[in-house]
Amino acid sequence: MPLPGTDARHTTIKANDHGTFKIPDVRPGWYILRTSFRGFADTEAGQLRAGRPGTPFEVTAAPGSLFFQMRMRRMAAISGSVADENNAGIPDWPVYIYTARKPVRRVAQGTTDDRGYFRIGLLDPGTYLVRSGGGLLEDGTSLLPVEAAAPVRVHVGETQQDVSIRVVKGRLVQLNGIFTANVAAKLTLV
Numbered sequence: 001m002p003l004p005g006t007d008a009r010h011t012t013i014k015a016n017d018h019g020t021f022k023i024p025d026v027r028p029g030w031y032i033l034r035t036s037f038r039g040f041a042d043t044e045a046g047q048l049r050a051g052r053p054g055t056p057f058e059v060t061a062a063p064g065s066l067f068f069q070m071r072m073r074r075m076a077a078i079s080g081s082v083a084d085e086n087n088a089g090i091p092d093w094p095v096y097i098y099t100a101r102k103p104v105r106r107v108a109q110g111t112t113d114d115r116g117y118f119r120i121g122l123l124d125p126g127t128y129l130v131r132s133g134g135g136l137l138e139d140g141t142s143l144l145p146v147e148a149a150a151p152v153r154v155h156v157g158e159t160q161q162d163v164s165i166r167v168v169k170g171r172l173v174q175l176n177g178i179f180t181a182n183v184a185a186k187l188t189l190v
Contacts, residue, residue, distance in 0.1 A: 080163030089116015
């Protein structure tokens with residue numbers, strides 16, 4: 001990416017299977033080099049820590065080439081389990097990840113495996129609330145949505161493990177109502 005004042009276009013290329021790349025015919029000026037790949041945090045050349053800006057570099061008219069080695073780090077993840085009152089894992093149960101800051105919004109979701117374990121990745125660094133969904137067990141027992149005991153903080157390149165959610169029996173309530181205005185409206189329950 002050329003910095004302001006550099007007469008060049010933004011260029012995007014793909015690295016080969018070994019991660020090497022070559023950008024031919026780069027005009028003189030100042031640039032930032034950024035990599036991106038699904039499942040990994042965006043990385044800039046000269047970056048000291050994930051999420052920090054990289055270091056601009058100058059390309060001169062003198063012949064030669066520059067070499068960059070950039071190490072990408074995986075995005076953050078949260079893993080744990082959803083269990084019933086007997087501490088038995090609940091298979092195929094929904095798990096939701098919400099932002100801890102207001103306004104709270106759902107940013108990811110997943111499902112437990114056959115043992116009641118889950119792993120949800122592709123998370124940006126930050127603090128999250130982890131919550132199970134509600135629903136019915138095979139025997140018809142109704143379970144309420146339950147939030148993990150504490151907010152979970154994650155960093156780039158790490159998986160926060162052992163987030164445990166113990167669901168409780170209960171019944172969900174149904175809310176009914178009517179809008180008095182004859183318009184399309186959005187209802188939000190907070």
